[in-house]
Amino acid sequence: MQITGAILVGANDRTGGSTFQAVDPASGETLSPAFHEASPTDVDAACALAAEAFPTFRDLALDVRAAFLESIAEEIAALGDDLIVRAMAESGLPRARLEGERGRTMGQLKLFASVLREGSWMDVTIDPAMPDRAPLPRPDLRRLNVALGPVAVFGASNFPLAFSVAGGDTASALAAGCPVVVKGHPAHPGTGELVARAVRAAVAKAGLPAGVFSYLPGTTNELGGALVADARIKAVGFTGSRGGGLALVKIASERPEPIPVYAEMSSVNPVVLFPAAARNRGAALGEAYVASLTQGAGQFCTNPGLVIALEGSDLAAFEASAAAAMGKTPAGQMLTPAIHGLYSKGVDALAAHAAVETVARGPVGEGVNQAQGAIFAASADAFASDPVLGHEVFGSSSIVVRARDMDEVKRIIRGLEGQLTATVLFDEEDEELVAEIVPLLAERSGRVLGNGWPTGVEVSHAMVHGGPFPATSDGRTTSVGTLAIARFLRPVCYQNLPDRVLPPALRSDNPYGVARRVDGTMTQA
Numbered sequence: 001m002q003i004t005g006a007i008l009v010g011a012n013d014r015t016g017g018s019t020f021q022a023v024d025p026a027s028g029e030t031l032s033p034a035f036h037e038a039s040p041t042d043v044d045a046a047c048a049l050a051a052e053a054f055p056t057f058r059d060l061a062l063d064v065r066a067a068f069l070e071s072i073a074e075e076i077a078a079l080g081d082d083l084i085v086r087a088m089a090e091s092g093l094p095r096a097r098l099e100g101e102r103g104r105t106m107g108q109l110k111l112f113a114s115v116l117r118e119g120s121w122m123d124v125t126i127d128p129a130m131p132d133r134a135p136l137p138r139p140d141l142r143r144l145n146v147a148l149g150p151v152a153v154f155g156a157s158n159f160p161l162a163f164s165v166a167g168g169d170t171a172s173a174l175a176a177g178c179p180v181v182v183k184g185h186p187a188h189p190g191t192g193e194l195v196a197r198a199v200r201a202a203v204a205k206a207g208l209p210a211g212v213f214s215y216l217p218g219t220t221n222e223l224g225g226a227l228v229a230d231a232r233i234k235a236v237g238f239t240g241s242r243g244g245g246l247a248l249v250k251i252a253s254e255r256p257e258p259i260p261v262y263a264e265m266s267s268v269n270p271v272v273l274f275p276a277a278a279r280n281r282g283a284a285l286g287e288a289y290v291a292s293l294t295q296g297a298g299q300f301c302t303n304p305g306l307v308i309a310l311e312g313s314d315l316a317a318f319e320a321s322a323a324a325a326m327g328k329t330p331a332g333q334m335l336t337p338a339i340h341g342l343y344s345k346g347v348d349a350l351a352a353h354a355a356v357e358t359v360a361r362g363p364v365g366e367g368v369n370q371a372q373g374a375i376f377a378a379s380a381d382a383f384a385s386d387p388v389l390g391h392e393v394f395g396s397s398s399i400v401v402r403a404r405d406m407d408e409v410k411r412i413i414r415g416l417e418g419q420l421t422a423t424v425l426f427d428e429e430d431e432e433l434v435a436e437i438v439p440l441l442a443e444r445s446g447r448v449l450g451n452g453w454p455t456g457v458e459v460s461h462a463m464v465h466g467g468p469f470p471a472t473s474d475g476r477t478t479s480v481g482t483l484a485i486a487r488f489l490r491p492v493c494y495q496n497l498p499d500r501v502l503p504p505a506l507r508s509d510n511p512y513g514v515a516r517r518v519d520g521t522m523t524q525a
């Protein structure tokens with residue numbers, strides 16, 4: 001499929017005034033073609049079409065919408081190697097990683113198709129009428145979840161497939177019955193266009209209204225701002241910087257009709273290394289830490305940016321092993337010159353900090369925009385007295401906090417901001433201490449992991465990829481896994497309405513055959 005640089009508004013290819021080009025971060029070279037910057041007029045057209053498409057798309061039979069999601073996955077597969085080659089050039093990510101990400105993207109779409117057919121996402125609940133109840137009769141009450149309306153999705157730079165044009169936000173919004181308008185990430189516009197054309201092809205094949213999906217490429221904050229401000233948009237999904245996420249939250253909350261923004265922003269993902277684990281296997285853990293930290297040049301919002309442990313010889317052995325591993329880990333290719341610039345600035349600031357010790361630096365990269373890994377250390381007092389030390393440095397940089405005792409460990413944890421993940425590394429002898437620490441971590445994070453590493457998020461039913469602010473702007477939900485659909489739904493209760501005017505899932509004959517809670521008891525169809 002050809003990349004044209006067009007703005008994809010429903011079924012129409014549009015062109016605009018100014019253009020921009022992608023840059024290959026590994027060579028610094030500009031890539032063809034030029035992409036048209038979407039304008040406020042394009043935002044208006046895309047949102048008008050999305051609003052028009054909404055009632056039809058929302059009310060589709062479940063199986064039809066599920067088949068549409070599966071068809072998007074097939075269209076993405078049909079893009080073949082062109083997609084991988086373009087994504088490699090635009091992101092600097094290696095082939096194997098992108099092939100895996102493509103599989104995950106398709107898997108997410110298919111998983112949401114199965115969720116749709118299964119039906120529990122509607123949470124159908126029926127309280128039958130009790131006409132003879134005294135002193136007052138009870139009306140017939142029937143509740144289900146319905147789609148919010150058109151959703152704006154901001155693709156992430158670090159997952160050009162799985163968190164981008166047809167990534168988790170788009171898949172969950174479409175599954176809910178919400179048309180999607182994507183603001184493409186400017187770092188991978190060609191990859192974005194290819195995937196957008198695949199989604200558009202699936203829309204056409206299913207005979208759906210064209211406004212179910214639009215793709216707006218662009219570099220400016222004004223574009224994203226105009227999209228979030230548009231009255232027809234009813235929710236926003238975003239993965240990116242804290243500044244970007246907060247700017248969108250502000251715009252959304254100041255609208256005449258405020259809307260929810262589900263922004264995944266920043267996290268340092270604390271790892272607590274317990275004494276027996278440090279004593280028994282500190283060196284092995286040090287190596288595994290560096291493997292997780294440097295994976296993908298550290299460009300995961302889940303990467304372990306903070307280790308908290310008791311000072312002493314066992315921690316010294318962990319640090320020495322991590323330093324040795326870091327010394328052997330080549331610099332990693334970063335996604336964009338801007339992200340590399342921010343990484344270098346963050347690392348330089350830590351290296352120059354009076355209370356921070358540099359434990360290890362990885363080898364200097366041979367090419368451009370490469371992340372030279374970095375491990376720092378600080379005392380618990382130093383860490384507690386400068387909040388900057390707890391801020392995310394996006395890339396393969398991490399800090400080890402050396403605590404004098406478990407009370408200091410707890411004090412550090414209590415001072416942490418909200419996190420996507422928190423990890424405990426422990427052996428059996430540590431379990432009593434672990435039981436004290438896990439509740440503190442759970443209070444501050446979306447996922448608490450034992451004896452593993454936070455990078456690598458399973459796409460499944462139980463997964464939570466979310467967490468209290470600033471990990472996300474709304475810690476009640478997740479952007480990965482099937483629960484993500486709930487972000488784009490709201491409950492409606494129908495009172496005393498006859499079958500023929502009710503949505504199918506609420507009717508007496510239960511035509512979709514979904515499980516329902518009737519008078520407080522779960523019933524199968």
Ligand SMILES: NC(=O)C1=CN([C@@H]2O[C@H](COP(=O)(O)OP(=O)(O)OC[C@H]3O[C@@H](n4cnc5c(N)ncnc54)[C@H](O)[C@@H]3O)[C@@H](O)[C@H]2O)C=CC1
Nearest residue numbers: 157185221224225240241244247264265266301339342394
């Ligand atoms: N939490 C996470 O998972 C991630 C965090 N980041 C952080 O973000 C930094 C920059 O990376 P990007 O991916 O470019 O993120 P970004 O937040 O700068 O951009 C993400 C998207 O939001 C748009 N945007 C940003 N600020 C906006 C504003 N004020 N108004 C309207 N639209 C806006 C951009 O045009 C882009 O489409 C990284 O260095 C890293 O610190 C990046 C990727 C993932």
Ligand SMILES: O=C(O)CCC(=O)C(=O)O
Nearest residue numbers: 299300301302455456457
């Ligand atoms: O590792 C994952 O699957 C998710 C990571 C993520 O959300 C991110 O890095 O932005």
